[in-house]
Amino acid sequence: xxxxxxxxxxxxxxxxxxxxxxxxxxxxxxxxxxxxxxxxxxxxxxxxxxxxxxxxxxxxxxxxxxxxxxxxxxxxxxxxxxxxxxxxxxxxxxxxxxxxxxxxxxxxxxxxxxxxxxxxxxxxxxxxxxxxxxxxxxxxxxxxxxxxxxxxxxxxxxxxxxxxxxxxxxxxxxxxxxxxxxxxxxxxxxxxxxxxxxxxxxxxxxxxxxxxxxxxxxxxxxxxxxxxxxxxxxxxxxxxxxxxxxxxxxxxxxxxxxxxxxxxxxxxxxxxxxxxxxxxxxxxxxxxxxxxxxxxxxxxxxxxxxxx
Amino acid sequence: xxxxxxxxxxxxxxxxxxxxxxxxxxxxxxxxxxxxxxxxxxxxxxxxxxxxxxxxxxxxxxxxxxxxxxxxxxxxxxxxxxxxxxxxxxxxxxxxxxxxxxxxxxxxxxxxxxxxxxxxxxxxxxxxxxxxxxxxxxxxxxxxxxxxxxxxxxxxxxxxxxxxxxxxxxxxxxxxxxxxxxxxxxxxxxxxxxxxxxxxxxxxxxxxxxxxxxxxxxxxxxxxxxxxxxxxxxxxxxxxxxxxxxxxxxxxxxxxxxxxxxxxxxxxxxxxxxxxxxxxxxxxxxxxxxxxxxxxxxxxxxxxxxxxxxxxxxxxxxxxxxxx
Numbered sequence: 001x002x003x004x005x006x007x008x009x010x011x012x013x014x015x016x017x018x019x020x021x022x023x024x025x026x027x028x029x030x031x032x033x034x035x036x037x038x039x040x041x042x043x044x045x046x047x048x049x050x051x052x053x054x055x056x057x058x059x060x061x062x063x064x065x066x067x068x069x070x071x072x073x074x075x076x077x078x079x080x081x082x083x084x085x086x087x088x089x090x091x092x093x094x095x096x097x098x099x100x101x102x103x104x105x106x107x108x109x110x111x112x113x114x115x116x117x118x119x120x121x122x123x124x125x126x127x128x129x130x131x132x133x134x135x136x137x138x139x140x141x142x143x144x145x146x147x148x149x150x151x152x153x154x155x156x157x158x159x160x161x162x163x164x165x166x167x168x169x170x171x172x173x174x175x176x177x178x179x180x181x182x183x184x185x186x187x188x189x190x191x192x193x194x195x196x197x198x199x200x201x202x203x204x205x206x207x208x209x210x211x212x213x214x215x216x217x218x219x220x221x222x223x224x225x226x227x228x229x230x231x232x233x234x235x236x237x238x239x240x241x242x243x244x245x246x247x248x249x250x251x252x253x254x255x256x257x258x259x260x261x262x263x264x265x266x267x268x269x270x271x272x273x274x275x276x277x278x279x280x281x282x283x284x285x286x287x288x289x290x291x292x293x294x295x296x297x298x299x300x301x302x303x304x305x306x307x308x
Numbered sequence: 309x310x311x312x313x314x315x316x317x318x319x320x321x322x323x324x325x326x327x328x329x330x331x332x333x334x335x336x337x338x339x340x341x342x343x344x345x346x347x348x349x350x351x352x353x354x355x356x357x358x359x360x361x362x363x364x365x366x367x368x369x370x371x372x373x374x375x376x377x378x379x380x381x382x383x384x385x386x387x388x389x390x391x392x393x394x395x396x397x398x399x400x401x402x403x404x405x406x407x408x409x410x411x412x413x414x415x416x417x418x419x420x421x422x423x424x425x426x427x428x429x430x431x432x433x434x435x436x437x438x439x440x441x442x443x444x445x446x447x448x449x450x451x452x453x454x455x456x457x458x459x460x461x462x463x464x465x466x467x468x469x470x471x472x473x474x475x476x477x478x479x480x481x482x483x484x485x486x487x488x489x490x491x492x493x494x495x496x497x498x499x500x501x502x503x504x505x506x507x508x509x510x511x512x513x514x515x516x517x518x519x520x521x522x523x524x525x526x527x528x529x530x531x532x533x534x535x536x537x538x539x540x541x542x543x544x545x546x547x548x549x550x551x552x553x554x555x556x557x558x559x560x561x562x563x564x565x566x567x568x569x570x571x572x573x574x575x576x577x578x579x580x581x582x583x584x585x586x587x588x589x590x591x592x593x594x595x596x597x598x599x600x601x602x603x604x605x606x607x608x609x610x611x612x613x614x615x616x617x618x619x620x621x622x623x624x625x626x627x628x629x630x631x632x
Contacts, residue, residue: 035430095615101429102365103618106558109367109433110610113551117603240441243434282445285438292431293423 002150007273008266013157013226015265016164020219021242022249022257023171024212030188030252031208034101037108038088040239041115042081042213046220047130047230048123049080054131070134070225074163077221078214085213086206094202119232130228134159156226167218168258171211175254180207188252237281241268244288250301259299314484317476324476328468343536345576346471347529350478352556352572353565354525359554360562361486362518363498365429368420368436369526369553371443372413374545376527377534378453380409381462384535402465406474406531413527414520416443421519425512437547447542458541466536474532478525483565485521494518498563548603555606559613560620567622578602
């Protein structure tokens with residue numbers, strides 16, 4: 001039982017990272033109805049943005065790892081990623097908006113590979129170690145709590161889950177209570193009518209890309225706190241898993257993406273703990289295929305009827 | 309049109325046989341490229357049937373290639389001795405193994421195609437990519453197939469003749485299929501699936517058929533590859549390999565076999581040429597890694613192509629107009 005709980009805790013922190021990336025997939029799908037293949041690579045760029053800004057920011061906040069420095073690095077990575085996401089949309093996707101989806105899909109795959117291979121050229125092929133921006137240590141659970149004290153929980157895991165929760169609440173506030181959030185919802189409901197009602201589609205789409213990419217950037221930093229080894233291809237796998245999470249929760253549905261991310265995290269942890277680590281990726285993909293076959297709209301999504 | 313193609317292909321086949329008899333002392337480096345071109349033609353032409361003619365975007369061709377490569381290698385490694393009847397026996401065993409590899413890949417294609425072809429566009433791409441990863445994952449866990457270490461020790465049976473013979477067969481089958489009355493169904497599915505269905509075409513059957521045939525030739529190409537390199541590794545069939553093939557199909561132009569074959573030749577030779585260029589003294593230092601990393605160029609090529617000429621070099625599919 002304790003081991004099972006331990007796996008769930010491990011899964012929760014990994015799942016939070018998938019959830020943050022999945023939100024970007026789901027929001028872009030919501031407004032543009034296409035899968036931004038390059039999203040996983042924005043996550044990778046977030047980690048590298050942290051790698052390059054951390055030394056300066058750490059010096060600024062007194063040298064050692066601290067909460068203030070970590071927050072600064074997180075915000076810097078989010079800003080950089082938001083900018084990159086907006087640039088990608090402006091240069092590669094906007095000119096193709098009236099084209100068939102296949103063209104956009106191929107372009108997205110191209111952008112993804114371009115970021116990966118250019119990343120290998122600029123950052124180097126070998127994994128690099130991420131600087132310590134906050135001290136990751138095991139948290140002591142008092143013996144008086146009984147059997148639970150056998151669990152290992154690290155500060156990193158708490159930070160990941162905590163920051164993810166904060167970002168989710170922030171995102172929900174933006175989507176539900178701001179004008180731009182309302183415009184986003186209108187656009188995903190019906191793009192034509194939204195633009196007729198005076199919604200500036202270009203601005204809203206840019207904003208959506210920026211928001212999604214910022215979350216991916218945050219995920220890049222959070223994952224580097226726990227696994228301080230980053231490489232230019234780290235976004236491929238994480239991106240695919242997050243995509244599965246978005247589909248599991250119902251693509252286009254924001255709470256669904258968060259739920260899906262956590263579920264995929266749990267699933268992975270259980271496969272690693274009880275079956276065999278090498279089956280982790282195949283089983284996640286098998287889940288994707290099963291959902292698409294049995295309930296393509298996902299757990300929380302609405303099914304869409306195809307019209308001629 | 310198809311009659312002329314048929315005679316050209318037959319001529320090419322005879323030419324291959326004759327050439328392979330005379331060209332014996334070619335440098336291993338060029339030989340490697342020449343065989344690579346042939347294998348890529350098979351892969352690109354067969355993927356073109358799925359992605360180009362039928363309009364289904366598959367991103368998992370390397371998975372089927374892996375099935376063929378591993379199964380045929382396993383066959384020749386396990387049962388090769390049964391046919392130790394001199395050169396003829398070994399060659400027969402080799403060709404039988406290649407075809408068996410193709411058949412198992414086709415069967416895998418059937419198993420993958422029936423569920424996933426209910427999806428379209430982006431979803432199909434991701435699911436086929438997922439199947440590619442699953443196939444890779446299964447091989448990585450299969451101890452008889454060498455698991456993570458890869459599988460080696462096959463004799464080098466693949467030569468100039470077999471490679472180009474199978475390339476010619478692939479091109480022939482794809483062309484005669486799509487130019488036949490029966491095969492117009494593929495084009496109908498691509499051009500307007502809903503209209504095709506309304507006209508009484510069994511779209512699912514056509515999609516699965518394209519998938520199965522494509523997978524068969526990918527499997528054969530895998531077998532050829534395995535018996536040329538004499539070593540296969542699961543990572544050699546990851547989604548980047550699938551992507552290589554997709555780039556060939558898109559550059560050549562989806563739905564143009566000649567264009568796709570041209571792109572296969574071009575994109576096999578180009579990285580080698582770039583590698584040679586990267587070593588030349590006139591190139592600035594910072595450009596060298598770019599010339600050596602073909603993926604930077606491939607991806608840029610793809611983005612620029614989609615922005616300016618989405619139908620590819622020779623394609624006939626109109627990708628500029630949005631379908632309603």
